[in-house]
Amino acid sequence: MKRIFLNAFVIAGLGLGLTGCKNDNKEAEVSEAKEAASAEAEAMSFTVDTTESVIKWQGEKPTGTHTGTIKVAKGSFKANDSVIESGTFVIDMQSIEVTDLEGEEKANLEAHLKGTVEGKEGDFFNVNEFPKATFEVTGITEEQGQSMLQGNLTMKEETKNISFPVSISKDGESILITSEEFTIDRTKWNVNYGSKSVFEGLGDKFINDDVSLKINLKAKKA
Numbered sequence: 502m503k504r505i506f507l508n509a510f511v512i513a514g515l516g517l518g519l520t521g522c523k524n525d526n527k528e529a530e531v532s533e534a535k536e537a538a539s540a541e542a543e544a545m546s547f548t549v550d551t552t553e554s555v556i557k558w559q560g561e562k563p564t565g566t567h568t569g570t571i572k573v574a575k576g577s578f579k580a581n582d583s584v585i586e587s588g589t590f591v592i593d594m595q596s597i598e599v600t601d602l603e604g605e606e607k608a609n610l611e612a613h614l615k616g617t618v619e620g621k622e623g624d625f626f627n628v629n630e631f632p633k634a635t636f637e638v639t640g641i642t643e644e645q646g647q648s649m650l651q652g653n654l655t656m657k658e659e660t661k662n663i664s665f666p667v668s669i670s671k672d673g674e675s676i677l678i679t680s681e682e683f684t685i686d687r688t689k690w691n692v693n694y695g696s697k698s699v700f701e702g703l704g705d706k707f708i709n710d711d712v713s714l715k716i717n718l719k720a721k722k723a
Contacts, residue, residue, distance in 0.1 A: 526682040526713050530664040531689055534653045535639040540579035540586035547676055547720035549576035549590065554720075556592065559682075559713040562695075563705045567610065572596035578638060578720065580676060583669045585641050585650065590718075592634040594626050594656075624694040631657045641667075650680070656690040667716075680716040687712050 554573040559566065571592055578588025599610045612618050616627035637653040639662060651664040665683040669676065688710050693699040695708035 526684050527666060528684045528686075528711070531686065532662045534660040535651070535662045537589075537637050537653070538587040538640050541581060544579035544581045544586045546579050546723035547577065548723045549573055549578075550675070550719045550721055551575060554718045557715045557717070560708070562708050566601070567599060568601045569597065569599045571598070573718065574633065576636075576718070576720070577723070583671055583676065585638060585669065585678070588638040588652075590636045592636070593632070594628045594634055595632050597626065597628070625692055627657065650678075654685075654690075657692070659690045661689050665714075672719075674722040676720050678716070678718040678720070680714070682713055682715045684711040684713050686710045 551573050554576075556571040556573065557568070558571065559568045561567075571594070574591040574593040574596075576588065576590030578590075579586050595615065597611060597614050599607050599614075602610060613621060614625045616622040616625055616629065622629070634654070634656045637655075638650070639653060640651045642649050642651070642664075647666050648669060649664050650667045651662060653660050654663050663685060666681040668679045668681075670679075671677075687693075688696050688699060695703065695706065696710050697703055697707045698710055
């Protein structure tokens, strides 16, 4: 299937490398990339409403917590009733925003995450070189009454398949996709800055590998 991205996720990508203490959110299952899903002929097409869709992230470290958002640049999928059969989404990594800080502190952290600080381009997401992340649906299953969305998440030219819990509902001719909060290990996508699993001797200056994400998507019938 043609890639356009999710970062849903993602994701959202999605994964922002800012966390420090293990949280209680469900950890996404991560595996090697899988074949993209294909839809049946009768499936209906939907286009993501980018003004109503957002990926929220939260990161912690020993000295505190940061929160923020990432925008979904575009996306489309095919669904039969409320069952997603295929889809691709794009996350705008240049839209990374920090929501718990203001002024210079906010600007400085956003610049560091985006990699727009000279000499620190590769610490996190290097958005000038990798401006987009993609999420490509590979399937959806039911586990203990919970819908699990699976897809290939590509960031920084690294692709892994992730699975995370979602709720899917209809609102007129729109479909709402809302994930539970879940975590991904950012180092799986080569976002290694401050990781104790990658670097030794960090003491309490480390940043946890896990990143918490929550995806909210609204899509309208095409």
